[in-house]
Amino acid sequence: xxxxxxxxxxxxxxxxxxxxxxxxxxxxxxxxxxxxxxxxxxxxxxxxxxxxxxxxxxxxxxxxxxxxxxxxxxxxxxxxxxxxxxxxxxxxxxxxxxxxxxxxxxxxxxxxxxxxxxxxxxxxxxxxxxxxxxxxxxxxxxxxxxxxxxxxxxxxxxxxxxxxxxxxxxxxxxxxxxxxxxxxxxxxxxxxxxxxxxxxxxxxxxxxxxxxxxxxxxxxxxxxxxxxxxxxxxxxxxxxxxxxxxxxxxxxxxx
Numbered sequence: 001x002x003x004x005x006x007x008x009x010x011x012x013x014x015x016x017x018x019x020x021x022x023x024x025x026x027x028x029x030x031x032x033x034x035x036x037x038x039x040x041x042x043x044x045x046x047x048x049x050x051x052x053x054x055x056x057x058x059x060x061x062x063x064x065x066x067x068x069x070x071x072x073x074x075x076x077x078x079x080x081x082x083x084x085x086x087x088x089x090x091x092x093x094x095x096x097x098x099x100x101x102x103x104x105x106x107x108x109x110x111x112x113x114x115x116x117x118x119x120x121x122x123x124x125x126x127x128x129x130x131x132x133x134x135x136x137x138x139x140x141x142x143x144x145x146x147x148x149x150x151x152x153x154x155x156x157x158x159x160x161x162x163x164x165x166x167x168x169x170x171x172x173x174x175x176x177x178x179x180x181x182x183x184x185x186x187x188x189x190x191x192x193x194x195x196x197x198x199x200x201x202x203x204x205x206x207x208x209x210x211x212x213x214x215x216x217x218x219x220x221x222x223x224x225x226x227x228x229x230x231x232x233x234x235x236x237x238x239x240x241x242x243x244x245x246x247x248x249x250x251x252x253x254x255x
Contacts, residue, residue: 043074044121046154046182053176055092057156061085077151078123091167092175103129109163114138114170118146118155138170154184
């Protein structure tokens with residue numbers, strides 16, 4: 001990445017070279033975070049749309065390239081490695097895209113009651129969806145009964161919003177699916193680390209609170225912490241104002 005800033009910071013007014021430094025550090029941070037998230041992604045990773053939630057759960061495609069250049073494939077199942085496109089299930093319309101889904105939607109539903117729904121990749125190369133019985137509390141449901149023979153991908157906590165068969169995720173205030181209610185299995189649906197490095201929260205830290213960074217991103221805290229320490233050392237050489245790192249799925253900034 002080329003830079004046009006003079007080597008002698010004193011040639012610029014302090015506010016100008018601070019702005020340049022922040023922009024450069026932000027770009028460097030974005031590149032590092034993109035690399036980490038790509039490297040830790042996993043085939044058929046369950047996830048909600050973020051930050052603007054909708055009524056769907058999404059599945060990452062299989063067979064994609066990591067940041068390192070290596071290919072990440074789904075684990076073999078009955079001597080087969082399946083190729084499955086990015087997919088989704090809509091819990092308001094019951095529409096699906098991408099993979100072939102095998103599902104029997106519950107026909108008896110009570111608004112305000114709860115279910116859990118599990119997803120398994122079967123030896124037919126299909127994703128089978130299994131709903132639990134409905135219960136008055138989400139804690140009354142054992143998720144272990146939600147899976148069939150194959151590779152279990154994960155499950156979601158749901159609350160019924162319409163007796164016709166519509167659901168939202170348990171903690172959502174509107175008819176959407178949230179990552180908070182998705183349970184991924186690290187050995188399959190989460191990839192390396194169960195997708196833990198994905199930024200699903202917004203975090204703001206200042207130069208005086210570097211340790212709080214690891215509460216926002218858990219996948220590679222050492223790498224990110226080292227980056228922040230290096231950032232502060234560079235900033236102390238050229239900057240006078242306080243420095244804040246804003247970590248967000250919609251974009252990151254240093255200001």
